[in-house]
Amino acid sequence: MKCGLVAADGAVLHRETRPTPRAASDERGGGRVVLEALLETVVELSQKATADGHRVRAIGVVVPGVIDAEHGTVGAENLEWVATPVLAELKAAISDDVPIVLAHDVRAGGYAELRQGALAGTTNSMFLPLGTGIAAAMIVDGSLVSGDGYAGELGHSKFIYGDAAELCACGQWGCLETVASAAALARRYTARTGRTVDGAREVMELLAAGDPDAEQVWQDALAALVDALVLYTTLVAPTKIAIGGGLVGAGETLLQPLREGVHARLTFQREPEIVAAVLGEEAGMLGAAQMAWDRADEEGRA
Ligand SMILES: [Zn+2]
Missing domain, CATH: 3.30.420.40 (ATPase, nucleotide binding domain)
Incomplete structure (x- = not known):
């Protein structure tokens, strides 16, 4: 706490x-x-x-x-x-x-980023922390959307299909959270290699060292995240998306492929700026x- x-x-x-x-x-x-x-x-x-x-x-x-x-x-x-x-x-x-x-908690974090952080000055934006789980704080037309408490569960939207879909803690199959959360990176790396790792941090170190299994796990996460950001962009047209949570510690290794992936996919949609959240664990x-x-x-x- x-x-x-x-x-x-x-x-x-x-x-x-x-x-x-x-x-x-x-x-x-x-x-x-x-x-x-x-x-x-x-x-x-x-x-x-x-x-x-x-x-x-x-x-x-x-x-x-x-x-x-x-x-x-x-x-x-x-x-x-x-x-x-x-x-x-x-x-x-x-x-x-x-x-x-x-x-x-995530909507409160988004509100802090809106009032005093990376999303200051925006009226349509999203705060997306990638931590143990994934949820979004959605700012739409100047308001933080709560949907009677249910809104923003982008982490529990399906982006993985067929045999690749894994069972999510929420009971659905193929959720974004099953491939792109910090917890998922570590779990999926261990499932592929049989090697226990010390969380997403160690997977990122292996990625930097050129480990092919870390690379595959990372590419799976990026692909699902790009799908999620494109969907969100198409639906609610944010001008800015602030990525937070433990994974944003990867910095440009995460943000640059997300920007390129989203840019390549958009045709008519307004392209959002994709940045790191700034308030960290205190958001x-x-x-x-x-x-x-x-x-x-x-x-x-x-
Ligand atoms: Zn789920």
Whole structure:
């Protein structure tokens, strides 16, 4: 869990990372241990803010899952949350009457890139982090699209067909995430070679050293990513796409073939600029804080 105290101007006054307990380790089930860790974190950070002489104006919490904004509940497979009443639990844990924003982690990251990062100044753009999984934050006509909590699942769109399609954690076959996530690079390299690797980072090192299996795994990822970017470009015409997550550490090794691949495929569509996201691992936390400040401002005006 990445968390912090952020001032109205976006300055990070305090930052820390806490371990996320494994939901499966809790025999009570329902991801209770994760929820308790979250509540403890929010309470302790609020106390720290007060002790440091600040006033907590709003709280932003972002999670990897499907958020029902109307009911304040979250469904998140990795956390074993099923319609978990996260907002109600947070409100009960915080004694003060402070506004709380609950949002999706990738959309929050995209919002931070939009407000203060690589997508600043755009009205049609996308933030696409390539990490353990893949999801998109879609900015369309100036708004962050949430689709009642379901939007942006480009990682779970099918781009691999036939025998090459692998079963995805989501239950479908041939999802983008099965070939182009950082986790997929390592898993697919090991499946081809029988050699265990230390994540995508080692696959990238093997690629740089000319390893043919790393090259094939990499080309499969690039081809699926180009398909995904062309589809997104054709549907919603972004002017800019910011790639984030662990894989963007590859820099131009990733970005240049994506630009060339997309350029070669487009005919009539508006061509997006493809860049690296700039906020890194803090994007979600900064987006959560930005959304919280927006809410505080709205309530201040009301
Ligand atoms: Zn999937």
